[in-house]
Amino acid sequence: MVNETQHTCSASSSSKSDGGSSSGSESSKDSSRCSTPVLDADRHERLREKMRRRQDSGDKWFSLEFFPPRTANAAVNLISRFDRMGAGGPLFIDVTWHPAGDPGSDKETSSMIIANTAVNYCGLETILHMTCCNQTKDDITGHLQKAKRLGLKNIMALRGDPVGEEWEEEVDGFNYAVDLVKHIRNEFDDYFDICVAGYPKGHPEAESYEADLRHLKEKVFAGADFIITQLFFRSETFLRFMKDCQAIGITCPIIPGIFPIQGYHSLRQLVKLSKLEVPQEIKDVIEPIKDNDAAIRNYGVELAVSMCRELLDSGMVHGLHFYTLNREVATTEVLKRLGIWKEDPRRPLPWAVSAHPKRRVEDVRPIFWASRPKSYIYRTQEWDDFPNGRWGNSSSPAFGELKDYYLFYLKSKSPREELLKMWGEELTGEESVFEVFTCYITGEPNKNGHKVTCMPWNDDPLATETNLLKEQLEKVNRRGILTINSQPNINGKPSTDPIVGWGPSGGYVFQKAYLEFFTSSEIVTALLKVLKKYELRVNYHIVNVKGQNITNAPDLQPNAVTWGIFPGREIIQPTVVDPVSFLSWKDEAFALWIEQWAKLYEEESPSRMIIQYIHDNYYLVNLVDNDFPLENCLWQVVDDTFELLN
């Protein structure tokens, strides 16, 4: 919104009542978080209901505004930023509409696709901005239909900047944001939650402050659910505006837009765009330090923190909206200092939930994609049914093929040079591959002094939970059992456990021990002999790239490996080892050797041939120890295997 300007003027009044009133809001005191929906209400609530529930419970919240990136690489970085800032628990994020950047297209940099990624792949409640100026009704309807199809549920309705110097009303066109609000309500009924912009000092083009307030009221009465304001520099400005709104009958939530000053130039540019005036006392501080970015940012953080405190202390403000300018540091610091950045170790489910409405009911996934949730979401995006398709005697719907390993939301955050440093400029044999796996597990630098912070199957460092298994993992990787996924057994830990807990409090979580790895056919032969001794206790699936499959699973039933018991609920079993989907995962897991690792090297180079050899000859193995209350026997299985080989 920082990059938009907007104007409302008189239009036909609407009989529609205040769109901000929430239907079906519940009085539950649970805090709700957009990035981590909980098992209950939160996943089923719309944004305006979440907002209402937070207001009722007195639980303060924040939201974050981003603009779409200019390049594909910037898109990769922005998505990482969504993941990192999503961890702080924003109620929503919003993505601005860039008329110049083909905002409704399928480009990876378009507003539409960035919002789509935020919802579906990062699991963030998201508002997509949309402007109506200079667009046909059909264009707008098309954008809205596409947004709906992609799972977007919230629109910020704006006028947008006129194209020419002098702007003129078009007859029967969309001239004001209120026209867009009405259009959305006419064409899509109550499907979208609608947000509109408020101007604490009045819109610069409005006849007067009072006239602008009346325009705002029209937008609300036309069906908007809440208001986000333009930035301002003093808390009094917002509080007076809010009172004036209430005085003329605007009762929906009004969220102050906060702009932490992050640098001299960005401030100047913004002020120019928004036609706002920077108060003299701020200019006085900034001008002398205008070349010292750090100093300005520190000052900006101070200023924002103190203004936000005044707003929250007023009792009139329940949520704060941040203009991030796509940067992390200043906003995160303000939020942490305000105490509303909630790096909550609690997870609603053991995996990252998607925010697409059709995935609200999803509560079980195969364990294989634990470190590649975005790939799983991509491959199942065509599914319409989740619980029925995945639960019970699963006949899994077909998994989509993963054709493009370079989709920006699946792409590694590390550039080629970095990967080469981590995984070896030159491999000398299978052992150098073993070493890479071992360094990833131990966190020690490789022989060239570089830490291995990611792997083709794991874009992030080792999970805290996996750390519990570090010692054993190190031992087996050194010897060519190349682990890519594992979990310890858990026999009823509280759901609030900081490492393995998930779901609502008062529950208990359980796990069966799991180990997944690539290994040579020689080791597989020994392993199979050893597994005979563990026949009833350990389930295994062993497959090579050609799909030759060895298993002792009696039929195609999934094996639940993570489950939780909660007060007043049915059992939740969010993770399974599913024999059907394992064969889809197998294709992806083997392909990653080539797509992400082998292709770093020249064709025909020895390094590339080593990876190719592993890809062609190794097996992918998964093991489950069914006897979760006893000590995990999988390490014993591996030890026995090595012993047999000696």
Added chain:
Amino acid sequence: MVNETQHTCSASSSSKSDGGSSSGSESSKDSSRCSTPVLDADRHERLREKMRRRQDSGDKWFSLEFFPPRTANAAVNLISRFDRMGAGGPLFIDVTWHPAGDPGSDKETSSMIIANTAVNYCGLETILHMTCCNQTKDDITGHLQKAKRLGLKNIMALRGDPVGEEWEEEVDGFNYAVDLVKHIRNEFDDYFDICVAGYPKGHPEAESYEADLRHLKEKVFAGADFIITQLFFRSETFLRFMKDCQAIGITCPIIPGIFPIQGYHSLRQLVKLSKLEVPQEIKDVIEPIKDNDAAIRNYGVELAVSMCRELLDSGMVHGLHFYTLNREVATTEVLKRLGIWKEDPRRPLPWAVSAHPKRRVEDVRPIFWASRPKSYIYRTQEWDDFPNGRWGNSSSPAFGELKDYYLFYLKSKSPREELLKMWGEELTGEESVFEVFTCYITGEPNKNGHKVTCMPWNDDPLATETNLLKEQLEKVNRRGILTINSQPNINGKPSTDPIVGWGPSGGYVFQKAYLEFFTSSEIVTALLKVLKKYELRVNYHIVNVKGQNITNAPDLQPNAVTWGIFPGREIIQPTVVDPVSFLSWKDEAFALWIEQWAKLYEEESPSRMIIQYIHDNYYLVNLVDNDFPLENCLWQVVDDTFELLN
């Protein structure tokens, strides 16, 4: 079949291959039981597959033949017998076709309805006999369609007795069993498993033993899956017959029909009907003791046991079929002495499974009907979907109304006079009702010296599991907390535990503690105060007959109270406290006060008014302690309530 005779003669040969070959049989070594399907293969297998699997695994089995009763009271008793004899693990039972008794009708004594009850309400794999003689094609198709609709999957195809003295072939009619076999295969494809009769000494009306063997082969080649033989008196008779069958190419299973002699008159009658000759050595023993029933039965048991041993020892026989004559003692004794009566304490699920094919997938039920499973099945008989309808965010399909509390399969086994002795000829106040409940729990006689072995909500004595809670239950019932259902908490006992175990071996079962009772509004008021202290830990539903409902369940989600974890499987949660179905159960539970208890007394009598008062004023309460790993707190809740009242 004992009451039927049958004849086959030449008819057009069929190109159909041996119907006894099983498709999709598995090599699993699990033993399968018809009355207690296990979680896996067994519930999905058809009878011929189960038979094949038992044969492959060397696991001997038995089956039981019954004829339909003549009166409604006899039907009630027969159903109880099904339940008791079903506990021994027959592979199937079969019900004969009584042409004189309107066998395809909806009468409670018809063959069709008895078979229906065995399948649906007793969970027994069942074969319905059907004769074709003197019936039109349409009649027969109608019977078969009805059988299919009711969930019957197996037909014994017989000719039946001709009506007149001299029997003549009808042109284009059903003259022989083989015609019926062909008709079933033509009209119903492979839906039914078909059994046909074999005559170890040749059918009495056949031209010769050899001709009769050829007729049998025709029946098999027309599509029969297996053969059950007429009774015989010497094992050699059967073994020779079996070899002769194999010699002419009959390869399907042939099951010997065993008739334990139970009395002089029944033997004579049977011999007359079946035109068999009793060997002289048997006559020699029986004639001198013909008036001593016990002696004859003992001899009959001896004889049957020794003949069965010879059959089993021959290695050619895998299953034995018993002509029970609807009696229990002799057959049960033979089976126990043979060691194939398996009173297996292991249960596939904590509740009695129905054998209707559409219920194969049913794996969760509300706990409320734990002691009234037949009523639950009756009320849900119209449901088509089980797991989807019951699992997940349950929107339970509507429960059928229980209009007739006197349906024969729901009826109490005890007559009115017995009930009056148990529950009191004359009640003097609510305390006399408390006493009845207390005596039921303790097993002590009431003040008139009668033991209370059943209650309106529990037709059987206290379950072994409930016995674990006996002491506490006695205490609270004395004080007016009238318990009708309860279970202790279980934190991961082996699935083979003799008291609380269920499901396949190698698993672990869990329970949340549950308590359900009627009590006065005074106690409810105190209870609600106490429950505040347990707010997060205990879920409650409290409702009176008018439906006034008090609960702290956050929404309409079911609470899983029994679940199990098994190797290589998803979680099973067979029992839930479901708020939606509780309101249906409430109607049934309150109605039982009136229908089963109050109506024992004269209208306007003080006893009747006492029960009516309780019905009108008491509440039905259920409590779940969610914290299953800790000590059950529900007794503390009740103690606190009594303390508050003092």
